[in-house]
Structures are given as C-alpha cells and as structure tokens.
Amino acid sequence: MSNHTKGPWHRNVPPATKYTTIFAGRNTHVARxxxxxxxxxxxxxxxxxxxxxxxxxxxxxxAMLQIYGDSHDKDRDELETYAITLARAAIAKANGIYL
Incomplete structure (x- = not known):
C-alpha cells in the first residue's frame, strides 16, 4: 500500500474552472x-x-480482487479475466508501481 492521503476525498463546489481543489477533511488540500x-x-x-x-x-x-482475483476457475470468461487484469494494474498504479 502506498502512503497516499486517506479518503474520503471531496471536491470543492462547482464550477471546477473556478474552484479546482480536492480535499481530504476540512483543511487538507490533496490536489488542485x-x-x-x-x-x-x-x-x-x-x-x-x-x-x-x-x-x-x-x-x-x-475488495473485488479479494473476492474474485485469486480464483483459478477454468470457466472464467475473457471479460472477467480482463477486468481482473485492469483492476490489478490500477491498484498497482495507485500504489506507485508501474507495470
């Protein structure tokens, strides 16, 4: 796991073209x-x-990978396999690991 700022995050009120800050809590600015x-x-x-x-x-x-990711079902269809692959890649990227 990476050391990113814990969620939940929320955004400032629209319009984003004027208020572009993402917050975690009341005064923690995560991103602009x-x-x-x-x-x-x-x-x-x-x-x-x-x-x-x-x-x-x-x-x-x-959570999805905890439920589905470790199963080695021979009947898993291509779409399920593809979704699990995408989920693993996104989790890795979110944790600073680039595959």
Whole structure:
C-alpha cells in the first residue's frame, strides 16, 4: 500500500474552472486541478469528480480482487479475466508501481 492521503476525498463546489481543489477533511488540500486549455468545462468537472473518487475506487478494486482475483476457475470468461487484469494494474498504479 502506498502512503497516499486517506479518503474520503471531496471536491470543492462547482464550477471546477473556478474552484479546482480536492480535499481530504476540512483543511487538507490533496490536489488542485490545473488546466492549460483544451478541456471543456464539462471535462474539468468530470476530472475533479474522478480525482475526488480515487480512494473509494481503489477500495472497490481491492475488495473485488479479494473476492474474485485469486480464483483459478477454468470457466472464467475473457471479460472477467480482463477486468481482473485492469483492476490489478490500477491498484498497482495507485500504489506507485508501474507495470
């Protein structure tokens, strides 16, 4: 596990083009989204939402792998195998391990 700031994280109120800070708790600033152009306001909003959801997404993937990741079912279909592979890669990336 990495030493990232514990969640939950939340974002400042919209619009993200003006308020771009992601928080953990009341006064812990985790990130500030900086855009240098080329993104629509909708994309900036969605990116802030995605960053704020990161701790919950990581927990969900870790829980999924605890349930499904170690099974060696010969009948597992390609989509399940692909999802588990993506989950492992995302967890590794979130923990600073680049595969």
């Amino acid at each position: 989204v900086v855009t240098d152009g080329g993104l629509t306001p909708e994309e900036v909003e969605a990116n802030c939402d995605l960053i704020a959801a990161a701790p919950e997404l990581l927990k969900a993937l870790e």
